[in-house]
Amino acid sequence: MMKHEWRKKEKDVYIPKAKPEIIKVPEYNFFTISGKGDPNNPHFANYITPLYALSYAVKMGLKKNPVLDSYYDYTVYPLEGVWDISDEAKKNFNPNLPINKDDLVFTLMIRQPNFVTEEYALDVIEKVKIKKPDLLINKVKFEKIEEGSCIQMLHIGSYDNEATTFKIMGEFAKKQGLERESKLHREIYLSDFRKVATEKLKTALRFKTK
Structure with missing residues (x-):
């Protein structure tokens, strides 16, 4: 049997076009980890590393x-992040001002194939926790997440310019008679920001609708 490659087999979920589209996202399995603060700070990598350590432990095991x-x-799925701002920041939110990145709260995640059971995933977490005690493995959860009805679009370039793409997505939603469910949004990182020039970064952006 050929290896399942998400870039080829699940283009509708992971490789959106550079224009808005409506998508229904079913329930998937994820390793998740939550945190807060500026993603440009070095500590941000501490949240990413355990997700990859566990994902590769599942794959190779x-x-x-x-x-x-x-x-x-299968090919290990891409890193994803769901982003919001803290409750305190929401009290003083001004849409005309840039967000203070220290106010960001996030849940990072990597999807696991549907055949991965909770029992197996939790067993891998315990084993990796022993092998790599320096990682934030104890903060990782195994969760089933269903996004449901969403609008998504490919964003090319800096993460700091995502507002332009979200504006296009918001206008599209209005034309379709849809509303954005909340300020929460999802980013799927299709490029490795350590290796790809900022202006060429590819990110799938997505938000839930109602």
Whole structure:
């Protein structure tokens, strides 16, 4: 059986066009970790590392010993983040001013294939926690998340310029008779910001609608 590659097999979910589109996102499994603060600070990497450590532990463990039903080899899914601002920041929010990045709150996550059970995932968390005690493994959860009806669009360039893309998405939502459910939004990182020039970064942006 060929390896399942999300870039090829799940383009509708992960590779949006550079124009808004409506999508319904079903329930998926994720390793998640939550935090707060400026993503440009060095400490931000401490939240990303455990997600990859666990995701590769699941992948390689099953490749060596495929004990789960319906197992198939796959490419590890991309890093995703759901972003908001703190409750305190919301009290003084001014849409005409740039957001103070220290006020950001986030949940980062990496999807796991549907065949990965909670029991297996929690067992991997315990094993990696022992092997790599310096990582924030104890903050990681295994969760099932269903986004449902969303609007998404490809953003190219700096994360700081995402407001332009969100404005286009918001106008599209109005034309479709839809409202944005909340200020929360999801980013799916299709480029490695450590290796790709800022102006070429590709990020899938998504928000829920009602």
